Structures are given as C-alpha cells and as structure tokens.
Amino acid sequence: MANAWKIARKSNAQLPLVIVIALAVVLVLLGKAQSGLFDQARMRVTDWMAPVLMKVRAPVQGFDRWMGSVSEIFSVYEQNLKLKEENARLRQWRNVAIVLQGRVGRYQTLLHAVPAPQLNAVLARVIGRASRPFLQTMVLDAGRGNQVLPGEAVVDARGMIGRIYLAGQRTSWVILLTDINSRIPVTVAPSSAKSAAGMAQGNIQAMMTGDNTGQPALEMVSRLVTLHAGDQVVSSGDGGLLPPGLPIGTVVPDGHDGWRVSLLADPASSQDVEVLNFSKPPEPLPPTAQLPAEAAGLKPMEPPPPPVTAAPTAPAPVAAKPKPVAAAPEAASGEDVDR
Amino acid sequence: MATLERPGTSGSLKFLTALVPLFCGLLCAFLSNIPVSLLGGVVPPPLLALVPVYYWCLVRPDLMTPAAALTVGFAEDVLSGGPPGVWTLAFVLTYALVARQRDSFAGLSGLAAVLGFAAAALVACATAWLTVAALHGHLPPLAPILGELAMTVLFYIPTAYVIGLLHHRLVGASRGDI
Numbered sequence: 001m002a003n004a005w006k007i008a009r010k011s012n013a014q015l016p017l018v019i020v021i022a023l024a025v026v027l028v029l030l031g032k033a034q035s036g037l038f039d040q041a042r043m044r045v046t047d048w049m050a051p052v053l054m055k056v057r058a059p060v061q062g063f064d065r066w067m068g069s070v071s072e073i074f075s076v077y078e079q080n081l082k083l084k085e086e087n088a089r090l091r092q093w094r095n096v097a098i099v100l101q102g103r104v105g106r107y108q109t110l111l112h113a114v115p116a117p118q119l120n121a122v123l124a125r126v127i128g129r130a131s132r133p134f135l136q137t138m139v140l141d142a143g144r145g146n147q148v149l150p151g152e153a154v155v156d157a158r159g160m161i162g163r164i165y166l167a168g169q170r171t172s173w174v175i176l177l178t179d180i181n182s183r184i185p186v187t188v189a190p191s192s193a194k195s196a197a198g199m200a201q202g203n204i205q206a207m208m209t210g211d212n213t214g215q216p217a218l219e220m221v222s223r224l225v226t227l228h229a230g231d232q233v234v235s236s237g238d239g240g241l242l243p244p245g246l247p248i249g250t251v252v253p254d255g256h257d258g259w260r261v262s263l264l265a266d267p268a269s270s271q272d273v274e275v276l277n278f279s280k281p282p283e284p285l286p287p288t289a290q291l292p293a294e295a296a297g298l299k300p301m302e303p304p305p306p307p308v309t310a311a312p313t314a315p316a317p318v319a320a321k322p323k324p325v326a327a328a329p330e331a332a333s334g335e336d337v338d339r
Numbered sequence: 340m341a342t343l344e345r346p347g348t349s350g351s352l353k354f355l356t357a358l359v360p361l362f363c364g365l366l367c368a369f370l371s372n373i374p375v376s377l378l379g380g381v382v383p384p385p386l387l388a389l390v391p392v393y394y395w396c397l398v399r400p401d402l403m404t405p406a407a408a409l410t411v412g413f414a415e416d417v418l419s420g421g422p423p424g425v426w427t428l429a430f431v432l433t434y435a436l437v438a439r440q441r442d443s444f445a446g447l448s449g450l451a452a453v454l455g456f457a458a459a460a461l462v463a464c465a466t467a468w469l470t471v472a473a474l475h476g477h478l479p480p481l482a483p484i485l486g487e488l489a490m491t492v493l494f495y496i497p498t499a500y501v502i503g504l505l506h507h508r509l510v511g512a513s514r515g516d517i
C-alpha cells in the first residue's frame with residue numbers, strides 16, 4: 001500500500017494544529033456548558049432526514065426480523081414449551097387481577113378517591129435507532145408539531161422505554177433508560193409476601209441509572225433496605241417530570257452486592273410507542289358533597305345568609321349548594337361507610 | 340506547496356478537487372450516523388469518518404488540514420448525538436499523532452497498514468472514552484467503545500479501497516513533495 005501512496009513529506013501545519021487542538025478543547029467545554037447549541041443542529045438534521053428514514057425503515061425492519069428468525073430457529077421448541085407454561089401462569093394471574101381491579105374500584109367509590117390525572121398520549125413510530133458508545137437512542141416520527149416535548153415519557157405495550165431528549169418539528173430523539181445519561185427516580189415495590197416482610201418500611205425509593213449496559217443499575221436512597229430479586233420497579237413520579245406508577249422492570253442481582261433492573265420493554269424491537277404528555281395539573285377542589293364529612297352522612301353546615309341591602313341593583317350572589325353525587329346513595333349510607 | 344497540475348484542469352475544478360477529502364470525511368460521518376441499527380443494535384456502527392482523515396493525512400496533508408479534521412470531527416459530534424466536542428477532540432489529536440509519525444505510518448503495507456490504522460483508531464477511541472469519563476465524572480463501560488473500535492478497523496479495508504480509488508481518480512498526488 002505504501003507504494004501506491006505517494007506521500008507529501010512536509011506539511012506546514014504545525015501552528016494551525018496547536019490552535020485547532022485548543023479549539024477542540026474549547027468545543028468540549030462549550031458543549032458541556034451550552035449543549036443546546038448542538039441540539040438545535042442535531043434536530044434540524046434529523047428533521048431533514050426523516051423522509052429517508054421512513055423509506056428505509058421497512059427493509060431494515062425486514063432484515064432485522066430475518067436475522068432474528070435465523071438465530072431463533074434452533075430454540076423454537078424450547079421457547080414454545082416455556083411460553084405455554086408462562087401463558088397458563090399468566091391466565092391465573094389475569095383472573096386474580098380482574099378480581100382485585102373490581103375490589104379496588106369499589107374501595108375508590110367508597111372513599112371518593114381522587115382519580116389519577118388523565119395522560120394524553122401521542123402514538124409515534126420508531127424510524128431510527130442508534131447504539132453509539134456514548135449514546136443509546138431511537139428516533140420517533142413525532143415532534144413538536146404533534147405536541148411532543150422534551151422530558152416526556154416514552155412507553156411501549158410492555159413498559160417504559162425512555163424519555164424524549166430532543167424534539168424537532170417532525171421528529172424527536174428518545175434517550176433510552178439504558179443510556180449513560182439516563183437517571184430516573186423509581187419506586188421498588190415488593191413482589192411477594194416474603195419481600196413485603198423484608199420491606200418493613202413499605203415501598204423503597206431509588207434512583208435508576210443507565211450505564212450503556214442492558215440492565216440499568218439501582219442506587220438506593222437508603223442503604224438500610226433489603227431488596228429481593230423479582231421486586232417490581234415503577235416510576236416514582238418524584239420531581240413531577242414523569243407520571244408515577246409506569247411499569248419499568250424487575251429487580252435482579254448484579255453479582256457484586258448490588259442490584260440492577262431487568263427492563264420489561266425491549267427498545268431494540270419496539271416499533272410503535274406512546275409518548276405520554278404528563279403535565280401534572282393542579283387537583284381541583286372536590287365538591288362539598290364529596291368531602292369526608294358528607295360522605296360519612298353528616299350534614300354540612302349551612303352557609304351564612306347574604307347581607308340584606310336596601311336596594312339591590314344586582315342579583316345577590318348565590319351560595320354554592322352541595323351538588324348531588326351519582327354514587328351518593330351508596331357511599332353516604334352508614335352501612336357502607338362502617339363496613 | 341505546489342500541487343499537481345493536470346492538463347485541462349481549470350481553477351474552479353482544482354478548488355473542487357481540493358475539497359474532495361473534506362467532503363469524503365463529511366459523507367462518511369453522515370453515512371455512519373444514519374440512525375438505522377442492523378442486528379438489533381448489538382453491533383455498533385463503525386467510525387467511518389476517521390478513515391478519510393487518516394488516509395489523506397498521510398497522502399495529502401495539504402488537503403486534509405487540521406481544520407478539515409476539526410470539521411469532520413465536529414460533524415461526527417453533531418450527527419452522533421453524543422456529548423459535544425468529544426469526537427472533535429479525538430479526531431484532532433489522532434490527526435496530530437498521525438501527522439507527527441507520517442513516515443512510519445505511510446511506510447506500512449498489507450496487514451501492517453491495517454494495524455497502523457488500528458493504532459490510530461485506538462488513539463481516537465481512547466481519547467473519546469477518557470473525555471467522556473472526565474465529563475461524566477466516572478468511567479463509562481469499555482465494551483461499547485471496544486466494539487466500535489473493532490468495527491472501525493473491520494470497515495477500514497473496504498472504505499480505504501474506495502477512498503484510494505477516489506484519490507487516484509480525482510485528487511492525485513502532490514507533485515512538489517513526492
């Protein structure tokens with residue numbers, strides 16, 4: 001190869017080289033301080049590439065599926081047996097879940113529980129993925145034009161995948177939970193009675209940090225807690241950025257006295273995802289009839305009568321009367337409350 | 340530095356040919372950063388943009404200048420989505436090393452030439468890895484960057500072949516320095 005290369009022996013570039021190295025260092029520092037400058041450029045490029053990515057999506061997806069089928073063809077029988085067993089187990093759990101869901105619904109009616117805030121979701125399609133050494137991301141075909149904003153949670157049918165990192169006009173980048181820059185406050189809930197007994201203090205708050213491996217690490221807020229393999233990990237909602245209770249994964253030991261999270265979602269195979277628009281609205285004050293005193297069957301105090309004026313020019317303000325509640329007969333009955 | 344004057348080449352054409360190394364670097368950065376992940380993201384994409392920087396730094400340093408290496412590294416940064424400036428610094432430092440040891444690198448042939456590029460790619464990846472470690476305050480995992488290094492070296496042979504063709508057909512050698 002050396003014969004083919006006729007090289008230049010001298011280059012008068014020593015001085016620019018020093019300046020260029022200094023410029024590169026400045027760029028690193030500037031990027032650390034003002035990363036938004038780079039993000040704008042990235043989003044413009046991705047928006048511009050979006051039509052091309054949508055075109056190449058189908059063949060790439062087909063190739064991925066074909067490669068996956070080649071590698072899995074040798075384990076089809078074992079997987080089939082395992083899936084049948086898992087399916088039978090899940091059917092049992094489904095029945096339990098239906099019963100519990102009904103019971104929770106009745107309790108909520110009895111207690112007049114404030115319902116969880118509604119989440120607006122934007123359905124988006126994955127049009128690109130990148131697994132770089134310092135960034136694991138996917139590109140969605142929805143951006144600010146579809147009300148997708150940075151910080152919003154991205155979930156698929158199985159659980160949370162990540163958060164919106166950059167949002168352009170037509171596309172957005174998702175930072176995956178496994179990425180080195182990802183930090184999510186989570187709640188670890190016991191998965192069994194044995195775990196619950198170990199967690200005398202109830203659910204455990206922790207921080208889930210990605211490190212570019214397949215299973216993010218769990219950093220405990222408290223060092224005195226005990227976890228068990230299989231405990232459920234959900235988003236805690238601390239900080240108000242993410243909705244609480246999003247399923248994330250299960251706890252697994254890392255083999256070095258630490259714990260990691262085996263994610264429910266698989267970003268490598270997700271094709272359609274939902275971007276959850278969670279902006280925690282201020283909780284509205286419940287009507288008077290829903291206050292605990294009213295629910296307990298006690299009569300609320302009558303509001304004071306309006307002051308009498310000699311010649312009212314405008315109609316007097318009408319005092320708010322308690323509104324009847326649909327479930328009031330059931331909830332207000334003493335029998336139900338005492339139960 | 341005098342450059343080879345081909346018969347019939349006009350000034351504007353000469354100017355365009357001089358930009359071929361830079362355009363190749365930018366094109367390679369674009370191609371390697373298209374967010375399409377084959378094999379489920381198990382295999383990282385190669386650092387294709389390093390190949391033209393390395394090649395023309397050896398062959399035509401008057402065309403692949405430090406500023407051109409900086410531009411290609413910056414493009415890699417913007418397109419890859421990682422921490423800004425990391426690949427810019429890595430490319431510029433690798434360029435500095437290769438330019439300093441140009442005679443040693445250019446004298447290699449065959450498998451040794453591939454190993455020479457592997458050494459340069461190792462410098463680039465190590466620089467990027469250490470920069471990210473400094474920015475984040477802890478060491479990032481080694482496996483992804485080693486995977487990228489392996490893929491870059493693997494893709495060096497076909498990429499260098501294509502770049503060699505472009506060089507001989509469009510750019511040509513520097514007459515005054517041969």
